[in-house]
Amino acid sequence: MTENASSIDVVNPFASRFMRTRRAGPFAIVIFGATGDLTARKLVPALFNLYLDGFLPEPFSIVGFARRDWTSESFRNAMSKALDEFSRQGSPDEATKSKFLSHLKYVRGEFDQPEGFERLAATVRKNAIDQQRPLNLLFYLATPPSAFETITRNLNSVNLVSRQADDDNWTRVIVEKPFGHSLESTWQLNGTLHAAFREEQVYRIDHYLGKETVQNILVFRLGNSIFEPLWNRRYIDSIQITVAESIGIGNRAGYFDTAGMLRDMVQSHMMQVFTLIAMEPPAAFDPVAIRDEKAKVLRAVRLPDAEQLGDHVVRAQYTSGLVGGEEAPAYLQEPDVPSESETESYVALRLAVDNWRWSGVPFYLRTGKRLPKRVTDVAIVFKTPPHYIFDQSGCSDLAPNVLRLRIQPHEGISLSLGAKVPGQAVEITPVRMEFDYDTSFGQSSPEAYERLILDAITGDATLFARADEVEQAWRLIDHIRRHWHTLPLEQYAAGSWGPNGAEALVAREDRQWVRL
Amino acid sequence: MGAALSVSETLGSQISEEVLPLSAEKIGGAIATIWQDTHDTFGAGQSVARVCLNNLIVVTDDENHSSADELTRDLARRQPSRIFLVCVSDRAEKSGVWVQTACHVGSSPNALVCYEVIAITVRPADVNAVASLIRSLLVDSVPVIGVDFRRIMTAFSLDRALIEMTDRLFVNADAIPAAVTAIDFLPLRWYATLPMREAIARAMDLRLNRNYPDMPIAITVSHDPPEEETAALLVGWMVSRLRQHEWTIHSRQPLVLRHQAGRTITFNLVDRGTTGEPPVRLQFTDREQITIAGNWLTQKRSPMLTVELGDQKEQVKSNDYPLAAYILAGTKDASEFDDYRAAMACLVDLELIHGDYRRKKG
Numbered sequence: 001m002t003e004n005a006s007s008i009d010v011v012n013p014f015a016s017r018f019m020r021t022r023r024a025g026p027f028a029i030v031i032f033g034a035t036g037d038l039t040a041r042k043l044v045p046a047l048f049n050l051y052l053d054g055f056l057p058e059p060f061s062i063v064g065f066a067r068r069d070w071t072s073e074s075f076r077n078a079m080s081k082a083l084d085e086f087s088r089q090g091s092p093d094e095a096t097k098s099k100f101l102s103h104l105k106y107v108r109g110e111f112d113q114p115e116g117f118e119r120l121a122a123t124v125r126k127n128a129i130d131q132q133r134p135l136n137l138l139f140y141l142a143t144p145p146s147a148f149e150t151i152t153r154n155l156n157s158v159n160l161v162s163r164q165a166d167d168d169n170w171t172r173v174i175v176e177k178p179f180g181h182s183l184e185s186t187w188q189l190n191g192t193l194h195a196a197f198r199e200e201q202v203y204r205i206d207h208y209l210g211k212e213t214v215q216n217i218l219v220f221r222l223g224n225s226i227f228e229p230l231w232n233r234r235y236i237d238s239i240q241i242t243v244a245e246s247i248g249i250g251n252r253a254g255y256f257d258t259a260g261m262l263r264d265m266v267q268s269h270m271m272q273v274f275t276l277i278a279m280e281p282p283a284a285f286d287p288v289a290i291r292d293e294k295a296k297v298l299r300a301v302r303l304p305d306a307e308q309l310g311d312h313v314v315r316a317q318y319t320s321g322l323v324g325g326e327e328a329p330a331y332l333q334e335p336d337v338p339s340e341s342e343t344e345s346y347v348a349l350r351l352a353v354d355n356w357r358w359s360g361v362p363f364y365l366r367t368g369k370r371l372p373k374r375v376t377d378v379a380i381v382f383k384t385p386p387h388y389i390f391d392q393s394g395c396s397d398l399a400p401n402v403l404r405l406r407i408q409p410h411e412g413i414s415l416s417l418g419a420k421v422p423g424q425a426v427e428i429t430p431v432r433m434e435f436d437y438d439t440s441f442g443q444s445s446p447e448a449y450e451r452l453i454l455d456a457i458t459g460d461a462t463l464f465a466r467a468d469e470v471e472q473a474w475r476l477i478d479h480i481r482r483h484w485h486t487l488p489l490e491q492y493a494a495g496s497w498g499p500n501g502a503e504a505l506v507a508r509e510d511r512q513w514v515r516l
Numbered sequence: 517m518g519a520a521l522s523v524s525e526t527l528g529s530q531i532s533e534e535v536l537p538l539s540a541e542k543i544g545g546a547i548a549t550i551w552q553d554t555h556d557t558f559g560a561g562q563s564v565a566r567v568c569l570n571n572l573i574v575v576t577d578d579e580n581h582s583s584a585d586e587l588t589r590d591l592a593r594r595q596p597s598r599i600f601l602v603c604v605s606d607r608a609e610k611s612g613v614w615v616q617t618a619c620h621v622g623s624s625p626n627a628l629v630c631y632e633v634i635a636i637t638v639r640p641a642d643v644n645a646v647a648s649l650i651r652s653l654l655v656d657s658v659p660v661i662g663v664d665f666r667r668i669m670t671a672f673s674l675d676r677a678l679i680e681m682t683d684r685l686f687v688n689a690d691a692i693p694a695a696v697t698a699i700d701f702l703p704l705r706w707y708a709t710l711p712m713r714e715a716i717a718r719a720m721d722l723r724l725n726r727n728y729p730d731m732p733i734a735i736t737v738s739h740d741p742p743e744e745e746t747a748a749l750l751v752g753w754m755v756s757r758l759r760q761h762e763w764t765i766h767s768r769q770p771l772v773l774r775h776q777a778g779r780t781i782t783f784n785l786v787d788r789g790t791t792g793e794p795p796v797r798l799q800f801t802d803r804e805q806i807t808i809a810g811n812w813l814t815q816k817r818s819p820m821l822t823v824e825l826g827d828q829k830e831q832v833k834s835n836d837y838p839l840a841a842y843i844l845a846g847t848k849d850a851s852e853f854d855d856y857r858a859a860m861a862c863l864v865d866l867e868l869i870h871g872d873y874r875r876k877k878g
């Protein structure tokens with residue numbers, strides 16, 4: 001009897017359904033920029049931890065590509081050191097580590113020269129044949145965006161990109177932020193990617209989306225029946241999203257000074273968190289439904305009136321000060337920052353969303369460097385009870401209920417409630433109920449990169465940004481930037497919570513920033 | 517039995533000072549006092565979260581005490597739970613209870629994972645009191661999971677209560693009292709086959725991912741005489757999985773499955789008649805042989821599994837499949853229970869099992 005392809009069961013009837021349900025199939029990941037910082041600190045450690053947890057069964061291979069004159073051997077040595085330093089679970093034993101490292105290969109090449117790509121193509125093809133597996137290629141562009149175009153062009157020229165949707169022989173590409181620096185450059189970037197890949201093959205990574213709490217925003221909203229009924233203008237007074245950093249710009253002045261906080265932070269991480277909080281419930285937990293809703297709510301964000309931009313946007317730069325007891329220089333004194341730089345290290349925004357759910361509910365966003373601590377936090381501030389029956393004499397304003405979603409450093413959720421202080425009088429005090437991820441589950445969450453890389457290998461794009469989402473976010477950022485020069489550049493001392501203008505932004509509407 | 521558990525990384529674990537009688541009130545009081553002390557120790561500047569995710573009831577006898585103790589320790593380390601460790605002991609002079617709460621540092625600094633263990637040693641004569649004691653001490657709203665290490669369930673009132681109280685029950689016995697079958701229960705023998713099943717899955721993945729994927733034409737499971745039931749379980753599982761993928765039973769003697777596309781797989785279940793190492797061996801037989809062999813039974817101290825896939829050789833350690841993780845995952849995911857039920861149904865259908873199993877057929 002001859003067997004043809006159609007008679008073959010491609011599904012493994014014995015596939016495990018339990019404990020490790022999601023595992024990668026056979027694949028090769030090609031990392032462009034393999035000698036860089038991101039590869040050593042995040043990518044290879046993430047792959048190693050996936051391997052340790054049994055998510056990367058044989059066969060697979062990891063191919064590094066960069067300019068430096070390294071060999072597979074020196075690449076393995078460098079990554080071995082990187083694992084010692086950055087692996088979440090450390091490395092349990094040398095044998096496991098060296099077995100993992102044996103999957104690494106290095107191909108030397110320049111992004112703009114075809115020879116390297118020819119060597120790369122030969123290497124990955126031979127590798128697939130040796131390992132008796134389909135080609136299945138995941139490209140990771142851990143490079144500056146300026147390199148994307150030459151890389152994709154050269155990949156195309158050596159026929160390493162297949163536009164097939166075929167599950168058995170796939171090609172996918174992960175690109176790192178920044179996804180452009182304006183709407184127009186984003187179009188260009190997307191155009192470059194789309195010249196080689198279909199949109200479904202493009203995975204734009206924003207590591208915020210790999211964090212448990214960020215994913216938990218949706219579970220929390222939609223997996224519990226008590227929150228979603230309150231998640232609207234009737235019960236919510238306002239929403240605050242804070243991404244605070246205590247560090248300065250380190251040695252990234254070259255990049256940061258041309259980008260600034262609005263583009264570096266607001267356009268990406270903050271907009272992602274914002275959309276998850278504000279989006280309508282998707283019909284299903286799948287990449288299309290979720291990303292449709294995210295794009296939709298971004299479209300509903302009202303562009304602030306150019307004439308009154310100052311009522312909606314504050315920009316500022318830090319002066320010298322003390323952060324956590326240590327002296328910090330002013331932004332302009334940081335290494336490599338041009339002395340007349342007007343780049344903002346702090347932004348506060350007031351956004352309005354024009355839809356039924358959020359009409360009249362302000363979203364306040366703030367983000368800055370050299371703030372008192374590193375924290376990412378979402379505060380949902382509820383309205384106070386419509387009729388207050390308790391005696392208020394002697395106490396200040398009644399505190400509203402605030403639901404806090406803490407994204408870093410310690411992921412968790414807390415709710416503040418008014419409770420009676422034990423005693424004869426009816427004295428009410430806010431108390432805080434906390435739910436801390438680590439404490440509650442007693443196990444560490446996987447690193448964001450682990451989750452996201454596994455998603456890309458298994459073809460789940462839910463937690464990656466789609467072209468239209470990114471473009472919608474740029475629509476807002478570009479609008480603000482067009483009128484940027486009309487805004488004063490305020491100052492704030494390093495170690496403070498930001499400029500006066502940010503206080504005024506909320507005080508104007510009788511509100512204040514939550515304490516962090 | 518020893519009074520309290522020693523969790524090595526435990527910080528300031530607090531143990532009740534005296535042996536308590538089998539009294540819910542006394543035990544509840546002791547827990548409250550201990551928590552107060554713990555809070556005083558850690559409370560300042562640190563929030564001690566008292567999240568409780570599960571009630572866990574671990575039952576054992578003298579013989580299996582060390583396994584139960586080990587599991588309790590591991591469960592305590594993984595999730596904050598209220599854990600009842602019940603030892604039905606012939607050796608104990610009298611029944612008594614120790615209570616321990618402890619916090620240890622979680623995965624991030626400042627995070628404390630806290631748990632409570634109520635260790636109950638009970639003389640067979642006093643066993644009737646235990647069920648009611650546990651019932652009044654269960655934490656509300658969270659699941660109740662039972663793990664019973666006894667090879668045979670002998671204390672009728674406790675067995676009944678265990679079956680009634682728990683949402684999921686893991687048993688070391690191969691059968692639970694016949695009258696009750698509605699509950700989701702899983703014998704630990706099934707858990708013991710997990711590394712083997714995962715190895716089979718992996719071996720199959722490997723075949724299918726090669727350039728010319730196909731199914732094996734024969735699968736042989738050979739075993740030592742005492743491992744007959746384990747080997748049968750594996751066959752039952754494979755047959756049930758194949759039946760879910762368009763394979764049907766073509767003949768029973770010999771056992772042949774047939775795919776609608778015309779291909780067949782012959783199963784051989786071979787009793788070697790002698791005892792050898794490894795006790796169970798599985799082979800996919802065709803052009804390229806895949807052998808999975810090993811000692812993976814929980815009873816053995818350090819089970820090890822060897823998987824030979826063509827020229828590749830892999831070793832799987834039982835440590836990769838900790839029982840505590842299995843149990844906690846089983847509280848959320850019913851697939852192991854479903855798989856077990858399907859495998860059993862297949863075995864009954866194929867008349868490959870006898871004795872106690874048969875009773876569950878109705």
Ligand SMILES: NC(=O)c1ccc[n+]([C@@H]2O[C@H](COP(=O)([O-])OP(=O)(O)OC[C@H]3O[C@@H](n4cnc5c(N)ncnc54)[C@H](OP(=O)(O)O)[C@@H]3O)[C@@H](O)[C@H]2O)c1
Nearest residue numbers: 033034035036037038066067068109110111142143144176
């Ligand atoms: N580092 C992070 O934590 C982080 C976090 C989020 C996003 N990102 C983004 O990820 C990307 C990479 O970041 P990174 O910090 O890893 O950068 P990096 O340390 O500067 O590394 C750049 C890599 O690209 C290679 N490269 C540059 N030009 C090349 C050329 N013409 N031909 C061949 N190879 C070339 C370099 O190879 P040689 O050194 O061998 O020349 C190096 O491996 C950037 O877009 C960044 O914005 C980084």
